[in-house]
Amino acid sequence: MSRGTQKEPLHVAIIGGGVTGVNLALGLQARGVSYTIYERGPGFREIGAGIAFSPNAERAMNLLNPDVLAGFKRVANPNGDDYFRWVDGYETNELIFKLYIGKDGFQGGLRSAFLDEWSKQIPPSAVQFNKHLDTFTELTGPDSFSDKVLLRFTDGTTATADAVVGCDGIRSRVRQLLLARPLSSSFSLATFPSSELPHAAHPTYTQKFCFRTLAPMSAALAALGRVRASSRHMYNGPGAHLLTYPVGDSTLLNILAVLSDPNPTWPHPHHTAPGNKAEVVEAFAGWSDAARAIVDLLPDADGGKMDKWGIFDMAADPAPRYHGGKVCLAGDAAHATGPHLGSGAGLGVEDALVLAVLFAEVDKKWREGEEGVSSRKGEMVEKAFEVYNEVRYDRTQEVVQSTRKTCDLFQWRDSEVGRDSERFGREITARFYRVWEYDVNRMVEEALAKFSDKL
Numbered sequence: 001m002s003r004g005t006q007k008e009p010l011h012v013a014i015i016g017g018g019v020t021g022v023n024l025a026l027g028l029q030a031r032g033v034s035y036t037i038y039e040r041g042p043g044f045r046e047i048g049a050g051i052a053f054s055p056n057a058e059r060a061m062n063l064l065n066p067d068v069l070a071g072f073k074r075v076a077n078p079n080g081d082d083y084f085r086w087v088d089g090y091e092t093n094e095l096i097f098k099l100y101i102g103k104d105g106f107q108g109g110l111r112s113a114f115l116d117e118w119s120k121q122i123p124p125s126a127v128q129f130n131k132h133l134d135t136f137t138e139l140t141g142p143d144s145f146s147d148k149v150l151l152r153f154t155d156g157t158t159a160t161a162d163a164v165v166g167c168d169g170i171r172s173r174v175r176q177l178l179l180a181r182p183l184s185s186s187f188s189l190a191t192f193p194s195s196e197l198p199h200a201a202h203p204t205y206t207q208k209f210c211f212r213t214l215a216p217m218s219a220a221l222a223a224l225g226r227v228r229a230s231s232r233h234m235y236n237g238p239g240a241h242l243l244t245y246p247v248g249d250s251t252l253l254n255i256l257a258v259l260s261d262p263n264p265t266w267p268h269p270h271h272t273a274p275g276n277k278a279e280v281v282e283a284f285a286g287w288s289d290a291a292r293a294i295v296d297l298l299p300d301a302d303g304g305k306m307d308k309w310g311i312f313d314m315a316a317d318p319a320p321r322y323h324g325g326k327v328c329l330a331g332d333a334a335h336a337t338g339p340h341l342g343s344g345a346g347l348g349v350e351d352a353l354v355l356a357v358l359f360a361e362v363d364k365k366w367r368e369g370e371e372g373v374s375s376r377k378g379e380m381v382e383k384a385f386e387v388y389n390e391v392r393y394d395r396t397q398e399v400v401q402s403t404r405k406t407c408d409l410f411q412w413r414d415s416e417v418g419r420d421s422e423r424f425g426r427e428i429t430a431r432f433y434r435v436w437e438y439d440v441n442r443m444v445e446e447a448l449a450k451f452s453d454k455l
């Protein structure tokens with residue numbers, strides 16, 4: 001087709017409207033690429049209390065769409081000071097190590113506040129709620145109209161797109177479907193119940209579970225004092241740890257209690273299960289006054305009932321690839337990781353950045369119909385996903401593995417480091433900085449160069 005002829009632009013389907021899906025949407029929006037988010041819930045919703053975004057994630061937000069970073073900064077909680085402190089929570093209550101997190105770095109906030117800030121930048125016409133993806137089929141044909149992916153939702157409706165990104169979280173349906181089929185065929189899936197799908201990578205229980213809550217800052221200040229309550233602290237000890245940082249414009253203290261579990265399997269049907277404050281009190285009973293004071297801040301209402309969350313990741317059974325045909329995976333759907341390096345969502349933002357840049361390139365090259373460039377949109381999408389996989393796989397898998405090791409360090413389970421504060425400091429610095437110092441500009445350049453080589 002000659003330059004200037006009207007061509008149907010690239011259209012991307014994003015399955016799932018969590019951090020990854022919404023960030024990808026805003027990255028596409030900034031580049032003028034057409035998309036639709038299909039979200040199974042009735043609206044954008046985040047569960048859980050606080051979340052923090054690391055410096056690499058901030059840099060990725062800025063490149064993705066400066067409005068994403070601006071939205072983040074609008075509701076991010078100010079740091080009391082720019083250090084992450086680890087304390088012996090078990091015996092001495094003394095500082096083990098402190099790490100500089102950068103000026104206004106690694107800021108936390110309420111999950112819901114971040115998602116609200118971002119999702120309000122998405123026009124209603126670009127999102128469909130109550131759309132639970134059931135299956136997809138790759139259509140193949142001689143022209144651009146049949147070179148699409150057909151999506152089927154559980155309500156019986158269908159939609160088509162040129163490319164599909166599964167941002168549907170740790171229990172991703174897209175991952176199940178994608179990995180259950182050969183890599184490069186036009187294999188067509190009929191409606192498969194999950195139970196009948198061949199084995200695909202899946203999340204496994206890390207033998208850790210957690211309790212998450214928000215305590216009023218007035219109570220936290222009374223229990224812990226200003227320094228402890230106003231900046232990021234972790235209380236380490238044998239087989240458990242506590243993490244605290246301020247959120248909600250410093251009106252609340254976010255508390256995460258992580259407990260090791262001798263049981264190899266999570267006995268509950270869902271990742272969350274009914275729990276009770278009494279379990280946490282018991283787990284930290286022999287710990288320092290400070291650790292017990294934090295546990296005391298957990299809610300007493302309703303007999304201390306609290307959900308507990310099994311921590312799952314994909315370290316033991318990783319996805320061998322993040323793409324197949326015109327479908328790919330991003331965020332937790334691709335590489336779910338534990339919370340211990342505070343970086344799972346940040347990886348999703350990095351994924352979104354690479355994908356947004358590559359989709360913009362596909363759209364441009366397809367519309368311009370540059371000479372020597374494949375005329376089929378679908379082929380270009382497939383090549384873009386190959387590049388995405390090449391650029392993202394090692395980086396994300398390394399963080400998943402490192403996160404497990406980091407939790408061992410926090411809980412004094414690393415036989416070489418144990419309670420040696422000097423070695424702990426060295427290990428922790430190396431692991432956090434390796435995540436934070438990742439060069440997102442280089443990642444983008446590498447992706448563009450690889451894509452250009454493939455065309």
Ligand SMILES: Cc1cc2nc3c(=O)[nH]c(=O)nc-3n(C[C@H](O)[C@H](O)[C@H](O)COP(=O)(O)OP(=O)(O)OC[C@H]3O[C@@H](n4cnc5c(N)ncnc54)[C@H](O)[C@@H]3O)c2cc1C
Binds near residue numbers: 018040134173344348
């Ligand atoms: C306790 C804890 C603390 C954490 N702290 C941090 C932190 O401080 N910093 C950090 O960077 N990361 C942190 N993480 C990790 C972070 O929460 C996740 O990496 C991130 O939320 C994943 O976002 P996502 O958009 O990929 O997936 P999700 O947030 O799971 O979103 C998936 C979306 O897809 C939708 N969906 C699912 N299936 C379908 C379907 N079939 N059809 C349509 N829609 C579907 C869901 O409704 C949901 O909206 C933490 C995790 C935990 C458990």
